[in-house]
Amino acid sequence: VLRLRGEDLYLDRKRIRFHRRMKTMRRRLIPVPVRKKKRERKPGEWKREFNARSICSYPPEDVVIEGYGRYLQNKALQIKAEENTHIEPFTCSMSDGIDIRETIRDWARRKIYVKVERPLRGKVGSVVVIFDPDFADEEGKERFPWCVTWLGEHEQESDMAFYSTPAGEVMDGPGISRCQYGGFMLTYPPLRVYDIWKDPFFDFARNKPERLLIAALDYSVEKHVVYVSAAPPSGWCRSIAARLGKKIIYLPIGMFSPVTLKKIRQFHVLDGHPVRTYAHHYI
Incomplete structure (x- = not known):
């Protein structure tokens, strides 16, 4: 049996230890590339130049809103299918x-x-989303007074009606105004909707959410209409839907992600199609 001690292993040898001059690497701040946002040369310059004569939307936001509309349609069908089981x-x-x-x-x-x-009869057509009913206060003021109807530019876009904050108040760039939806309506196929805010057929609506919902029922080519809001539709609107042979699928807005809703609620209005060529530098 050979017994060794620790000292026996270092006979006629020297232990040499190597150390770094800097034992730890120094932490440094790494510059992060940030896109510099262009600013106005003079305060209020962009707002004064915005005339809103030939407004249009920002295409990437159109893709997002159309995709969310399809998501709401599928969600409504899924919920109704579960109810029929x-x-x-x-x-x-x-x-x-x-x-x-x-x-x-x-x-x-x-x-x-x-x-x-039990199979669900019919498909989902129009979609209505109400973020804020925007009832007028005692002085008659509204937070979302701008009422607009937009027609789809191609076959993959829906016709849209909405009420929002006015264009031209908040500017993100030359000819680029940032707005916020109070509520909107999507209906497909495009190029069918007359301006619902000027159409006297909908004048019997008592407020803007009801006007959007009644227009969605009227223009929907399918049996079901999705209505997303904090409050369910009134019995009066449900009776109108029954007379038109339609059904309203109510989805509480609280069941959806507030982060996603916040992103969708904000949109941009461009002062003409030429602005689309440089809008991505500001949005």
Whole structure:
């Protein structure tokens, strides 16, 4: 048996330790590339030059709002499909599959439950989103007084009607105004909607959310209309929908992400199509 000690391993040798002159690397601040935003040469210059004679939208925001409209349509169909599904004990048919949750819940009785789905008749057409009903105060003032109807520029865009903060008040660039929706309506296919804010057919509406909803019911080519708001539609609007052969699918706005809603609610109005060539430098 050979017994060695720690000192025996270093006979006739010297232990040499190597150290860095700087034991740790120094932390440095790394510059982050930031796009410098152009500013006005004189305060109020952009606001004075904004005339709003031939306004248009910002295309990337159009893509976002159209995508969110399709998301709301699919969400409404999903919710209605779940409402049309009922659970029953298994007898002779598997129907639409085993309902695992109900089966486990009643497993003590050794029963199997299946789902029975009833197909939803009709599709979803128009979409209405109300962020703020914007009822006038005692002095008759409104926070979202600008009422506009926009027609889709191509087949992939919907016609749109909305009320928002006025264009030209908040400027992000020359000919670029930042606004905020109070509410909007989308309906497809495009190039069908007359200006709903000037159309006397909708003058019986009591407020702007009702006007958007009634217009959505009137212009929808499908049976169902999605209505997203903090408050459900009035019984009066539901009766109008029934007379038109339509149904309103109400979705509380609280069930959606506030971060996403905040992004969608803000949009930009451009002072003519030429502004689109440089708008990405400011937005």
